[in-house]
């Protein structure tokens with residue numbers, strides 16, 4: 308097994324890329340979808356079940372873990388991989404985005420962000436240096452730069468100021484990260500939907516030099532069309548020979564569209580969160596298991612899916628346990644949704660390898676347009 312972090316590009320079809328990221332903790336096949344393990348757990352899933360869906364890497368949230376149980380405690384207990392019993396790679400975000408979306412009484416300065424915990428009101432400061440320290444204590448394999456991004460829409464001045472602050476923080480993140488063989492630091496491109504700012508940001512990041520590059524500041528309220536317009540050019544500004552990560556995306560059609568535009572990695576809470584609210588992703592679109600039409604339906608959610616929810620249970624059972632608020636409901640539906648997402652990624656990887664990604668996209672949209680199977 309390699310001791311180095313290395314991206315190997317294996318193929319390309321149009322702009323869609325097939326590759327593998329080699330890490331000391333194992334390979335990550337790309338395009339990759341990363342399930343979100345916010346508080347050192349992918350909610351409702353055992354780690355071995357997450358691995359069984361085909362996930363090669365998880366995402367952990369710095370903001371949540373620094374507040375509870377704290378990075379120092381996780382470090383004392385042997386690091387995040389050991390703590391949560393997940394031995395494959397882990398990517399951690401920088402905490403910046405969640406401070407902005409979850410914490411109270413935030414104060415943003417050149418130095419960093421001071422805020423109050425949403426859990427107990429305690430005071431904390433996050434800076435690029437502190438974020439690097441926390442992610443090192445957690446033992447993260449892929450560390451993200453500390454950055455800041457405005458919700459969209461925002462005016463050009465606000466977007467420019469924020470992007471340039473993030474680029475200064477990117478340099479400080481790089482300096483604080485230091486030289487850690489086998490671990491990677493990713494820079495984050497900002498600039499909202501402004502092409503010139505995206506270019507300026509990409510140039511600044513390339514000047515610093517990173518192991519991978521994220522497209523940040525999207526999926527923050529701009530809508531899919533605006534996001535795709537930006538993705539038509541933003542990934543092309545980033546180095547060809549490094550992985551490209553679109554943060555916080557997304558719905559299945561967002562993911563297919565992002566891969567078509569040259570994105571290699573994504574993460575989103577959607578499959579796990581939806582699993583707990585009875586929303587199920589299938590090849591034929593979204594199914595709401597709480598609907599009465601499923602109450603007497605002996606058929607599986609998706610007869611082509613290999614997950615335990617589809618192999619061993621009827622729609623009627625899944626409907627019943629959801630309505631009865633039984634815990635197995637969230638467990639089974641989360642497993643199914645993660646299986647669907649990983650099957651989608653595998654389907655895209657196979658199509659890129661075969662040079663049939665256009666056909667894959669056509670079939671994907673045609674199947675979704677059909678809608679769910681007819682009620683009995």
Ligand SMILES: [Zn+2]
Pocket residue numbers: 608609612613614615616617618642643644646
């Ligand atoms: Zn399934």
